[in-house]
Amino acid sequence: MSREARAALLFLSPALLVLAIFFFVPVLAGFALSVTDFDLYSIGDVHNLRFIALENYVTLLRSNVFWTAFLNTLYFAVAGGPLTVAASLAAALLVNAKAARWKPFFRTVYFAPVVTTLVAVAIVFRFLYHPRFGMINRVLESIGLHGVDWLSDPLLAMPAIILVAVWKNFGYNMIIFIAGLQSIPDELYEAARIDGAGEWKQFRHVTLPMLGPTFLFVGIVTAIGYLQLFAEPYVMTHGGPLNRTLSAVMLMYQQGFKFFRMGYAAAVAFLLFLTIAAATALQMRLQERR
Amino acid sequence: MKKVLLHFALIAGGLVTLFPLLWMLSASFMSTGEATTYPPHVLPHAPSLDQYHALFVRLNIGRAFFSSTIIAVVSTLFSLLFNSMAGYAFARLRFRGRDRIFTLLLAALVIPAQVGMLPLFLLMKSLGLVNTYWGVIIPSLASVFGIFLIRQFMLSIPQELLEAARIDGAGEWRIYWSVVMPLARPILATLAIFTFMTTWNDFMWPLIVLSDARKYTLPVSLANLVGEHAQDVELMMAGSVVTVLPVLALFLFLQRYYIAGLMAGSVKG
Structure with a gap:
């Protein structure tokens, strides 16, 4: 082994050991766990553990609560994801506009929610959504609309949580969109103008196509993050009302760490992983098509 | 108009x-x-300041503040060291299988942490680390994102500089510590802010590992308090301020480094 290779081994060991022992092995073990009936009795004595092949998966796919959690999670990602990306792009276009002043100030303001603690802001929004004293209903009432009971209404609880996620996350993608916008050469816009393209046409035929790779990156990162929904419903609704905001990760948490049905919970986690992989692959496919 | x-x-x-x-x-x-x-x-x-008074004196939120600080600081220091060592090796040392291992690591970015959480908890339990700070800290000591960030930066350090140091008889550790690390200061600052904020804001893993309320981090403490004090809006808002303010202030002072890291992370995707 060369001197450099020996040095490399030394330099890599700490990080790779941590990742191997505390990430890669647990991930593989997670799959193994999902084909066992690991529960409270197995924690007491491992001999109680049985291999049950795909039984957990079969049970899951037949249970209503799993489908509820799974579809809620998809709802959150499919509605919240594009909404967040749209808000991010709008913010990026505003902040990046040639005529805009105080750009760094607005960029900082729009980005601030990203660095805040999710649990803390979820608590803030819990009170902002309060039917009687919450500021959101106060604003609605002041413009003549009726206030609603956001977090207790089965139809409104998830949209309310989606709005929190949009508020919290749009600044992150905005920064990436700004970088994307700034990398578009000015000549393209000039050429479009010479061809008589107005602002909308320039946006439609220059900006949007040139942002393709940015959309892909932002779309994938947002989807991965959103499919892991947990803290917002945990703090704001406990998964209610009527399980309408119960997410896949919440179901995994409850089953695995409250009831210690770890084999069953591991199957939930693995199905979530498959969903995330599929969402990533799908977006890459769509991008290639274009 | x-x-x-x-x-x-x-x-x-x-x-x-x-x-x-x-x-x-x-x-x-x-x-x-x-x-x-x-x-x-x-x-x-x-x-x-009544709410803050109640928070610190009656509810002892200072303890959670202390837990959060210890966990975030220790995680940040170790992850700076471990990730920079690995990032340097991937960028500037030649060894067999380097690029293949690196690609494999990047592919792991799509694996959600939750997939491994159940076995990780059992592992921590068997190591006696459940309900300890180390149990929270250890999984964040290294990260694929951190290694990636450092590697991208270190690719820009000229190889000739390292060769010159080697000819002068400097050992590999010395080159890393006295030549490479000083050059990498900006990216180290970026990674430090990222790691600090991620660990400070993290909720699910500390919630799982810590069972003793006296060891709770701020987010876990808050989530716990909101159950008992759902009616005390003003008190909960003070708790949220105490939790959010440190990271928000850190961001405002160091946002140059933070935004730089965000861009670097998105370049290759």
């Missing part, structure tokens, strides 16, 4: 974005019940 509309939109967007944070701050200075009188006050009539 167009310019006016543009700035109207910018300011309106800014107000909507800041409102929840400003209201949180305002309500935290109200006296108990003030935010739940009808119509509710937007600004405190007689601003007071």
Whole structure:
């Protein structure tokens, strides 16, 4: 082994050991766990553990609560994801506009929610959504609309949580969109103008196509993050009302760490992983098509 | 006219974005019940620190602040060392299988942490690390994102510089520590802020590992408090301020490094 290779081994060991022992092995073990009936009795004595092949998966796919959690999670990602990306792009276009002043100030303001603690802001929004004293209903009432009971209404609880996620996350993608916008050469816009393209046409035929790779990156990162929904419903609704905001990760948490049905919970986690992989692959496919 | 509309939109967007944070701050200075009188006050009539007093004296939130600080600081220091060592090796040392291992690591970015959490918990349990700070800290000692960030930066350090140091007889550790690390200061700052914020804001893993309320981090503590004090809006807002303010301040002072890291992370995707 060369001197450099020996040095490399030394330099890599700490990080790779941590990742191997505390990430890669647990991930593989997670799959193994999902084909066992690991529960409270197995924690007491491992001999109680049985291999049950795909039984957990079969049970899951037949249970209503799993489908509820799974579809809620998809709802959150499919509605919240594009909404967040749209808000991010709008913010990026505003902040990046040639005529805009105080750009760094607005960029900082729009980005601030990203660095805040999710649990803390979820608590803030819990009170902002309060039917009687919450500021959101106060604003609605002041413009003549009726206030609603956001977090207790089965139809409104998830949209309310989606709005929190949009508020919290749009600044992150905005920064990436700004970088994307700034990398578009000015000549393209000039050429479009010479061809008589107005602002909308320039946006439609220059900006949007040139942002393709940015959309892909932002779309994938947002989807991965959103499919892991947990803290917002945990703090704001406990998964209610009527399980309408119960997410896949919440179901995994409850089953695995409250009831210690770890084999069953591991199957939930693995199905979530498959969903995330599929969402990533799908977006890459769509991008290639274009 | 167009310019006016543009700035109207910018300011309106800014107000909507800041409102929840400003209201949180305002309500935290109200006296108990003030935010739940009808119509509710937007600004405190007689601003007071009562809620903060209750939080620190009666509810001992200082302990959670301490836990969060210890966990975030230790995680940050170790992850700086471990990730920079690995990032340096991937960028500037030649060894067999280097690029293949690196690609494999990157592919792991799509694996959600939750997939491994159940076995990780059992592992921590068998190591006796459940309900300890180390149990929270250890999984964050190294990260694929951190290694990636450092590697991308270190690719720009000229190989000749390292060769020159080797010819001068410097050992590999010395080259890393005295030549490479000083050059890498900006990216180290970026990674430090990222790691600090991620560990400070993290919720699910500390919630799982820590069972003793005296060891709770701020987010876990808050989530716990909101169950018992759901009616004490002003108190909970003070708790949120205490939790959010340190990371928000850190961001405001060091946002140059933070934004730089965000861009670097998105370049290759």
